[in-house]
Amino acid sequence: MDTNLKDRNVKQVSAESWYSRPLWGNQSFLAWFQSLFASKQEIPETTQAIYRDCLNSLKNISTMAKAIDDNKFNSGEFVKFLMINRQFEQNIGAYEGLKDSIDLLKIALETKESFLKIEATETRYRSYAQQEFYEYVLDLLQKKYDAIQFKELIERKLTDIIPQIKSDEGKTAIQAYVNSLEIVAKNNLGLKLLYLFKQYDLSNFALLRTVGDIADTFYDKNLDSIKEFMVMVQVNADVFLKLGQIIEVPTPKNNPETYALMLQYIALKNRHGKSYDQFQSLLGLLREWEKFYNPLIAIRQEYPPEEFKQPILFGDDIPGLAIYGKYESMVN
Structure with a gap:
């Protein structure tokens, strides 16, 4: 046999048969590789349909959430307002026992x-x-x-x-x-406030002008710190202490610090009220997002790629995951 022809045959056998030679017992690499797919199970079509529905819902919710999301939700002042508002709504912390009085003061200033x-x-x-x-x-x-x-x-x-x-x-x-x-x-609280003022003295209505003017000075100021509010309240302490009797501030809390906290809350509420409503809408969407995210993840865990044939959509990125991660602590 021609030497060159023999060499070519050897090379061809070597190149073509490496994957067909036994690796473990009598099983070749090709047979082993093919067995990986042959042994994987199909994911039920009903489960795939549920997964598709969840993914589509996540896409829709994610689009709406991104439209609402705003950088101001991460500003120090807005986060401060969220913290204070939580204390106010839950009647805890520095705002314990002050909710009714703040509501009365807010109506008084508005009207x-x-x-x-x-x-x-x-x-x-x-x-x-x-x-x-x-x-x-x-x-x-x-x-x-x-x-x-x-x-x-x-x-x-x-x-x-x-x-x-x-x-x-x-x-x-x-x-x-x-x-x-x-x-x-316009509501029962306003009616109550009118009665409280009349119980004391109509001349006390003039207190509202003074307190309103003080509140207006914070229109364009940084509201993060309580210090400036404290200064203004201490200068006008007699006015606030009189007003405190009318708006029923608890006696143990009838002090300048309380009125500084109240003014700060009202100023933050006026500045961030609309943003707060938008933020609550965003959190509502993210809570809705969770309802579709959880079953989607459960399906992925129940049908891992090592054991099941994964449809292409199982590899798609989860829409809205980044924005959810951004506000997860507040959602929960």
Whole structure:
């Protein structure tokens, strides 16, 4: 035999047969490799369908979550507000026992102009009919009607009282008075606040202007630190201590630090209220995301690639995993 031909045959056998030579017993590498796939089980189609549905739901939720997500959710001031708001809502920590008082103060600041108009009207317009109307309002407050009943009764009384007022100015004033009452009494808490102010002295309404002006000074300031609030409260301590009696601040907490905390919370709430609502929507989506993520992971664990033939979609990245990881501690 030609030597060159013999060498070529040897090389060909060597090149073509390495994978067919036995590796373990009589089993070749090719046979072993093929056996890996031959021995893998099929994942039930119903399970694959559930997996596909979960994956599609995760994609949809992830798209909505990304649209809501905002860098401001990670700002120090916003995170501070989340921490404070949690204490406020759960009535714990520094805000324990202050929820009702803060709610009253917030309403007072939001409707302070209406409170001041009520005071001005009752002080200036003193005809017999008008004074009768003011007494009627106080009587309703003492009987503790709810906001809806209060408004209905006030409107009915206004219809009776208007013809008894002679001047157009007086009629206009009493109508404006009722409008202010209805703004204050938009809910039961506002109605309660009006009664609390009247229990003390109408002149205390002027406290609202001072406290409102103080609150406004923090409009464009950094709200992270309590120190600046403390300074403003201490300078106006007498005002806040009087106001504390009206908004029912617990006696042990009737001190400057309490009012600094209250002002800080209200300032943060005003600045981040809308962002907070958006953030709650985001957390709601991420909680919904969990409902589809958990069964998807359970399927992956139940059908590992070492034992089952994996469809291509099992290798797809999980949509929304990054954004969920970003807020996981808050979701839970």
